[in-house]
Amino acid sequence: MAVSVAPGRAVEAAPPRRVRWSGETAWGVAFVTPYVVLFAALVVWPVAYGFWLGASPSAFATLFADPIYLESAWNTVVFLALGVNLKLFLALLLSGYLAQSRPWIRWLSVLFLLPWAVPSIPTIFSFRWMLNSEWGMLNGLLWELFGIEGPWWLVDPQLAFGSVIFVHVWKYLPFWTLILLAGRMAIPTDLYEAATIDGASPLQKFLFVTWPQLKNLYVTSTLLSTIWSLGDFNSVYLLTGGGPAEKTHVLATLGIRYAFNLHQIDVGVACVMTALPFLVPLVVILIRRLGGRVQ
Amino acid sequence: MATSSLPRAPLIKSATTYAVRRGLFEAGQILLGLVILVWVLLPIYHMVMLSLTPINEAFGGRFWPDNPTLENFHTVFTQNHFFLERFWLQLANSVVVALATMALVLVVATLASFAIGRLKMPGGHVISNLALLTYLIPMAFLAIPFYRIMAQYGILNTRTALVLAMSTFAIPYAIWVLRQYSENVPFELDEAAKVDGASPWQILWLVYVPLLRPALIAIGTYALLLAWNEYLYAFLLLSTANQHTIPLTMGYFLVTDDSPWPLLMATAIIYALPPAALYYAVRRYMVTGLTAGATKA
Numbered sequence: 144m145a146v147s148v149a150p151g152r153a154v155e156a157a158p159p160r161r162v163r164w165s166g167e168t169a170w171g172v173a174f175v176t177p178y179v180v181l182f183a184a185l186v187v188w189p190v191a192y193g194f195w196l197g198a199s200p201s202a203f204a205t206l207f208a209d210p211i212y213l214e215s216a217w218n219t220v221v222f223l224a225l226g227v228n229l230k231l232f233l234a235l236l237l238s239g240y241l242a243q244s245r246p247w248i249r250w251l252s253v254l255f256l257l258p259w260a261v262p263s264i265p266t267i268f269s270f271r272w273m274l275n276s277e278w279g280m281l282n283g284l285l286w287e288l289f290g291i292e293g294p295w296w297l298v299d300p301q302l303a304f305g306s307v308i309f310v311h312v313w314k315y316l317p318f319w320t321l322i323l324l325a326g327r328m329a330i331p332t333d334l335y336e337a338a339t340i341d342g343a344s345p346l347q348k349f350l351f352v353t354w355p356q357l358k359n360l361y362v363t364s365t366l367l368s369t370i371w372s373l374g375d376f377n378s379v380y381l382l383t384g385g386g387p388a389e390k391t392h393v394l395a396t397l398g399i400r401y402a403f404n405l406h407q408i409d410v411g412v413a414c415v416m417t418a419l420p421f422l423v424p425l426v427v428i429l430i431r432r433l434g435g436r437v438q
Numbered sequence: 439m440a441t442s443s444l445p446r447a448p449l450i451k452s453a454t455t456y457a458v459r460r461g462l463f464e465a466g467q468i469l470l471g472l473v474i475l476v477w478v479l480l481p482i483y484h485m486v487m488l489s490l491t492p493i494n495e496a497f498g499g500r501f502w503p504d505n506p507t508l509e510n511f512h513t514v515f516t517q518n519h520f521f522l523e524r525f526w527l528q529l530a531n532s533v534v535v536a537l538a539t540m541a542l543v544l545v546v547a548t549l550a551s552f553a554i555g556r557l558k559m560p561g562g563h564v565i566s567n568l569a570l571l572t573y574l575i576p577m578a579f580l581a582i583p584f585y586r587i588m589a590q591y592g593i594l595n596t597r598t599a600l601v602l603a604m605s606t607f608a609i610p611y612a613i614w615v616l617r618q619y620s621e622n623v624p625f626e627l628d629e630a631a632k633v634d635g636a637s638p639w640q641i642l643w644l645v646y647v648p649l650l651r652p653a654l655i656a657i658g659t660y661a662l663l664l665a666w667n668e669y670l671y672a673f674l675l676l677s678t679a680n681q682h683t684i685p686l687t688m689g690y691f692l693v694t695d696d697s698p699w700p701l702l703m704a705t706a707i708i709y710a711l712p713p714a715a716l717y718y719a720v721r722r723y724m725v726t727g728l729t730a731g732a733t734k735a
Contacts, residue, residue, distance in 0.1 A: 167558070168558075168560065170557055171558070171559040172553075173553075174550065174557070174638075175553040177545070177546045177549060177550070178546050178550035178565070178609065181546060181602075181605065181609065184591075185584075185603075189580055189583040190575075190583070192583045193582065193583035251471055251474060253721075254479075255474060256717075260713070260717035261714050262667040262710050264669055264685050264689075264709075265688070265703075265707065265710045266710075268702060268706060269481045269482070269488070269703065269706070270481050272488065273480075277499075278496070278497040278498070278499050279499055280484055281499075282499060283498065283500060284499075286499070287501075373579075374576020374579055376577075376578040376669075377669055377670070380669075380670075381689075395576065395578035396578075398578070398581075398582060399581060399674075402582045415578075415579045422576075425574075426571065429574055
């Protein structure tokens with residue numbers, strides 16, 4: 144082992160000689176300019192402008208006095224805590240199931256990608272009508288098959304918010320399953336072979352081989368998914384529109400409601416900005432986790 | 439496999455137990471497979487079923503329509519309804535926005551990632567991290583200031599504004615994927631080309647782009663689908679019906695309570711088919727692209 148590693152080290156130790164063009168930096172600057180211009184005009188400026196818009200204390204005063212805001216902030220916490228963890232835990236389990244190499248499971252995993260491959264608006268609208276308590280298919284089936292009066296899915300605030308979380312999980316589960324599946328595939332098979340020889344049970348294999356190898360990826364995925372779920376506008380807006388009685392808003396949809404339905408742009412920005420104390424640490428951790436791998 | 443470690447004596451019994459356990463395991467596997475199948479297909483089945491339902495029968499809550507019909511698709515294609523007056527124009531808008539976003543993202547991200555990764559740019563590392571930072575801003579959070587900025591630039595209610603918005607969020611991801619992927623392209627190729635007298639421009643075209651083809655396909659598709667699927671930014675940035683993309687066409691069905699849902703679902707299927715087909719066509723690349731580096735996390 145040591146012998147085979149040594150030459151690799153030696154190559155690494157000697158810094159690769161680089162041939163340089165005289166104008167290499169000039170080329171580099173020219174190539175990166177389009178991105179820098181777009182970045183300045185479409186990221187730096189809007190972000191700075193956003194901070195300026197949301198800098199008025201009166202906007203925050205309006206916000207904190209609004210019971211709808213407080214409810215939406217709580218909804219956001221529930222949405223993230225339940226939605227993200229449910230999604231990733233299911234993805235962890237399903238990735239193990241779909242990692243099996245039988246032909247029919249391979250076909251299943253191809254079909255399983257559908258919620259991710261199909262745009263979200265059609266499927267969310269489909270859910271919306273399916274869950275309609277008077278005319279939807281779900282309550283129709285409950286009545287025909289079991290004689291049960293189905294619940295008021297999108298009329299009862301609790302059920303409506305539960306439906307939002309369900310739709311969110313439905314839509315994004317395939318993506319995270321795929322990521323964790325790729326993670327499982329990268330685990331060296333000899334680890335499993337060794338565990339089998341030692342007489343490990345499937346549970347032991349998961350606990351002592353799979354999980355330690357997958358833990359880092361799982362944590363990164365959870366953090367990344369938390370940030371993206373924080374910005375999930377569609378699952379809420381297109382399913383319930385924040386209703387009934389504005390009781391199913393999250394910060395992302397409530398900000399838009401303030402800014403464009405109530406024409407209080409500053410309150411809208413302030414609403415979104417209240418997520419920053421939570422968002423910024425997440426971003427910092429993620430930059431270190433993801434950015435560290437690209438020099 | 440597991441039986442090999444069992445004691446020899448109760449051979450027959452263990453074989454039977456093994457068979458029973460094996461059978462139960464199989465049944466569980468198949469059952470789980472069926473649950474997954476229903477979970478995935480139910481909303482999609484519902485969409486198809488409703489699109490085949492005559493408009494006046496949409497309120498039945500049925501599992502299958504009594505009189506299935508293709509009439510709804512005909513109505514959509516002939517724009518024969520108030521909500522669908524500009525269907526073809528709006529479909530064309532969606533196509534234009536998606537293709538323009540894809541082109542812009544590919545060009546800008548390829549150039550930038552090449553400059554950062556292959557030409558030793560001063561400050562390249564900073565740009566790379568700034569891109570990653572943008573990737574981590576939730577899109578919906580930037581919507582309000584972005585709307586105001588587009589008004590300042592005087593391009594509100596143009597498809598250009600939507601293309602710029604989508605590119606803003608797709609480019610950072612594209613740069614990140616290209617940077618991950620290009621790490622596997624050996625520098626020796628660049629060096630060899632340089633020794634042969636190639637300019638950076640030639641290396642970009644003759645070495646970098648051909649070798650990064652799978653990653654480029656993945657991010658091109660990603661950008662295309664991101665723009666095709668966008669609702670919020672389209673809703674904010676495009677105000678007149680002639681500029682609308684199909685997601686807005688569908689969104690406007692919900693302004694009344696007694697909307698023709700079968701027509702909405704027919705529109706939805708027509709709208710969802712091309713991206714889904716594209717996704718499956720390039721699935722191989724998408725998996726490589728999306729998981730590029732993710733497994734090293």
